[in-house]
Amino acid sequence: MLNEDQIKLYKNEGLIKSPTCLSKNKVEELNSALDKYLLDHKNENNEFVSGLYERDEAFLRFALYPEIIEEVKQLIGEDIILWGSSLFCKAKKTGNETPWHQDGEYWPIKPLESVTIWLAIDEVTPENGPLQYIPGSHLNKNLAEHKTLDKKNVTLNQTLKNIDQIKDKAKFVTLQPGMFSIHDVYLYHGSKPNYSGNRRAGLTYRYMPATSLFDHQGAKKIEEKIGYSLQRQLHLVSGSDRAKNKIFKDHTK
Numbered sequence: 540m541l542n543e544d545q546i547k548l549y550k551n552e553g554l555i556k557s558p559t560c561l562s563k564n565k566v567e568e569l570n571s572a573l574d575k576y577l578l579d580h581k582n583e584n585n586e587f588v589s590g591l592y593e594r595d596e597a598f599l600r601f602a603l604y605p606e607i608i609e610e611v612k613q614l615i616g617e618d619i620i621l622w623g624s625s626l627f628c629k630a631k632k633t634g635n636e637t638p639w640h641q642d643g644e645y646w647p648i649k650p651l652e653s654v655t656i657w658l659a660i661d662e663v664t665p666e667n668g669p670l671q672y673i674p675g676s677h678l679n680k681n682l683a684e685h686k687t688l689d690k691k692n693v694t695l696n697q698t699l700k701n702i703d704q705i706k707d708k709a710k711f712v713t714l715q716p717g718m719f720s721i722h723d724v725y726l727y728h729g730s731k732p733n734y735s736g737n738r739r740a741g742l743t744y745r746y747m748p749a750t751s752l753f754d755h756q757g758a759k760k761i762e763e764k765i766g767y768s769l770q771r772q773l774h775l776v777s778g779s780d781r782a783k784n785k786i787f788k789d790h791t792k
């Protein structure tokens with residue numbers, strides 16, 4: 540669970556490192572699921588995989604761990620929908636950059652509110668492309684202008700237009716396997732390429748308050764623009780679906 544200072548820090552900075560670390564057994568389960576996924580998809584680019592639990596349901600159960608849900612509740616309340624997951628698996632030496640962005644730029648959630656759990660499978664060090672962020676950049680709850688990048692070796696193709704002026708305020712997040720950070724939907728964040736000798740794999744799980752509506756048609760349009768398409772599954776993980784979303788599975792019963 541988060542203490543009051545940690546909750547305050549999250550509200551002020553837009554990102555915190557959770558004090559929780561998953562057990563050794565759970566970290567082993569995470570590794571097995573990832574090893575199997577990478578083997579099953581060995582001819583694909585797995586630097587960034589969106590719709591992870593829709594593609595492989597082995598990844599769903601990690602998102603339901605009470606250690607994670609209890610902390611999400613502290614930040615967005617009792618009514619929670621898990622609506623997405625991704626793999627960010629930066630290969631050693633050649634791992635891709637994630638350009639500076641705000642998550643909200645990609646997500647049709649109304650009203651726009653969501654938190655991301657970034658769960659480390661590998662150790663994340665200053666050298667292997669940790670998540671970096673601008674503390675407080677979420678505070679005015681605005682989506683800043685993004686532009687499309689015409690560049691290979693990036694996980695996402697949208698980037699913030701005016702990041703150069705504030706880049707020097709960035710902090711980065713180091714994690715041990717089984718630890719996770721939590722960030723706000725409006726936060727400016729990204730990560731550098733991985734030129735180190737160690738892979739940097741992590742999972743993201745996205746949760747929204749069930750008082751918001753997920754616009755499936757809007758999501759489809761955005762995802763086609765980025766170049767993928769999937770049948771997104773919404774999972775009710777706590778409380779009730781107050782906004783009457785299209786729920787794929789209710790885990791509260």
Ligand SMILES: O=C(O)CCC(=O)C(=O)O
Nearest residue numbers: 627637642655729730743
């Ligand atoms: O892990 C990364 O490289 C970027 C992650 C990210 O952008 C996110 O979690 O929203």
